[in-house]
Amino acid sequence: MMMITITLISCEKEIDIDLPAPETFVVIDGIIEKDQYARVAVTRSSPYFDTISLATLSAIFINDAVVILSDGIVTDTLTLTIDATEFPPIFYKGNNPDLIGQEWKKYYLTVYANGDTLTSSTTIPGAIPIDSLGWDQFGSNDSLGIGLIYFKEPDTLGNYYYLLCKKPDWQYFVSVDGQDISNDNVVNGTYISFTFFKPQQLPGWFSTAAGVQANTDDPEFFRRGDTITCKLCSIDRTTFEFLRTYEDAAYSFGNPFSAPSFVKTNINGGLGGFLGYGTSYSTYIVP
Helix, strand or coil: CEEEEEEECCCCEEEEEEECCCCCCEEEEEEEEECCCCEEEEEECCCCCCCECHHHHHHHECCCCEEEEECCCCEEECEEEECCCCCCCEEEECCCHHHCECCCEEEEEEEEECCEEEEEEEEECCCCCCCEEEEEECCCCCCEEEEEEEEECCCCCCCEEEEEEECCCCCCCEECCCCCEEECCCCCCCEEEEEECCCCCCCCCECCCCCCCCCCCCCCCEECCCEEEEEEEEECHHHHHHHHHHHHHHHCCCCCCCCCCCCCCCCECCEEEEEEEEEEEEEEECC
């Protein structure tokens, strides 16, 4: 049972509200990428007002789940793995080389955890190659700027994209705020170029109390001499809708004036997402 005390300053009256303990769900955070083994994190949901940190994450991981991946012909039982270079660092990973992610293939996921059975499926679309990356000075400071990405969009409607990037000292790719999820409704069949700011190593809602320090130097800009690596993911519509609604919910975290947002899960019997990425990469060193 949680209790929240709200103080109304205008009338100096305290109102105590008893909130019932929330129902616990199994949450899936699963990805299968082109040329990579599947990675699936299995956790329990946590109360809305809980602080999110490494300590709380370790407490909600489910380490005795059975996670099964299939392409309809070949089946693999994923192995529990701990890898500090990934986020989240505890996940189930594929073992069968016949189930390394391939473009235009559909994959099926089954998870047995906490007495529940969860199922999902996803596809890996064909990757769209990045033509090039660049950098553009921002404002009057000639040492700070924003990134540029260029690629040719196919002339068929219904393509969706997810953009992430990293610097060499970052352990993993991070989504680019405000420009990371897009579709081809307006730009179908054109040569695309757009700018993006440097993302945060850790999201704003993640507590650094456990000793994880976010990079705070010029948090929005790339500097001269920086090495920028981008990962452009081709995704299907279901993955697009999950990421779009997930980020809407994440950006409103802790904001009492934001509109309610609901994540469009593609997990049957639980929460979360099982996502397929057709990936291409490019690296650029700012002059």
